[in-house]
Amino acid sequence: MLLIYFYFFSVSVKLKLICSHQPIIALAGDDVILPCHLEPATNATFSKVVWTKPGLDPKYIHVHQHGPMLYSQNPSYSNRTRLFVNELAHGNISLKIFGVNISDTGQYWCFLPPIQAEVPVQLIVGSVSTPVIKVISNTSETLVLGCESKGWYPEPELLWLDTEGKILSAGPTETVGGPDDLYTVSSRVTVEKRHSNNITCRVQQRNINQTRETQIHVSGRKVYEKLLY
Template sequence: MVTGPDSLYVTLLILLHSLTSESVKFQVLGPTEPIVAVAGDDIILPCYLKPNISFEDMRVDWLNLDSDFKDERVYRYDNGRIVYDNQIRSYRGRTSLFTEELGRGNTSLKLTRVQGSDEGRYKCFVKSKDDYDDVTIQVLVTAIGSKLVVSLEGRKDGEMGLLCESEGWHPEPDLVWLDSKGVSLSAGPPKVQRDYEGFYTVKQHVIVQETDTNLFTCRVSQSRINEEVETEVHIPSE
């Protein structure tokens, strides 16, 4: 049995080892509510370690769980350096950490110039030598499209072809044609296209009978973001 100063020394070593082992355990925390971002803005995806231990010798991965590129990442910081290998191309030059805050356990991601394709579920994954944890954050992107453009595509035998178009929406919008009384015109489903940044262009062609007023309305709406734009067009009689 060890007694005296040697016993005290052994006890201190055991206590120090216990405290050191305990200090590497952590939780990764983030918001529980979705982050709503307006296209073109910069946003921060909050992610923190609890307790606020230094993160500098750990690895953090930011992943987009809804991305088509399952083997690539949004961002990686590993043992003091940024790793650009296998980064999703659309995030290059738009992502960063607050490196001056890493020593206080802040692993939040800054995402600049938000675009439609950024919408999705993001995972903040932190790993040390002895522990790991993660949190998932939902990002919603909103964008109101351009002014509606209406054009006359021809007229014959009392009928007219009209085209309405708007671009730059997110999420995908709806488009309807209305007559002068606000009644929906039969035109079939609109044509929708999505560009490489994830924004939607919607267009619809309709054939209408000429009326006494020749007044028609094109309306584009997006219910999730509660936005609606419309334009009324008057086609002079021949």
């Protein structure tokens, strides 16, 4: 044990703690990995590894150490985190979080006391749902369509598209935020029935690279709805 500690500290001045520079993006309910590793790869099995999320009380998300535990894990992460213990010997100190939710969004810090290195990792957790199109008004010449999509995070945008994928002129998008921090968006559009047409309602959130679509086919007096993913 002493030899292992001696080796670790003797090379510590040359070690770098490398974590993801890009935000980690996930959807609510996913399991995610916050990547961090030592470079060059060095055995961290017997080192203390601390993951925190500033702003929480307590701020400790996961602590790996030998001997008595001196830190209290935040209860919202109880039984939801782990390190890859078998890979610590190769310098992998990444953190896995199970079943993330919207409140897990934020900046996490990986701290390795032996080399006094602390590096942040950004996590963005999103939520999406498929839009629903309804016929609001149906005359001999026009249709008024309404589209609504609930349960989005972060706040998305809503677009109406024609058969060629061109954006249609539509009414303003109404956005409502709920007590659960999720957003509902809705909008209406008026289309002519002179020609057969496919009208698409698209809801998208670029920060999490997510898009959901529903399409309605207008052919004379007939209207057909189709979900697109």
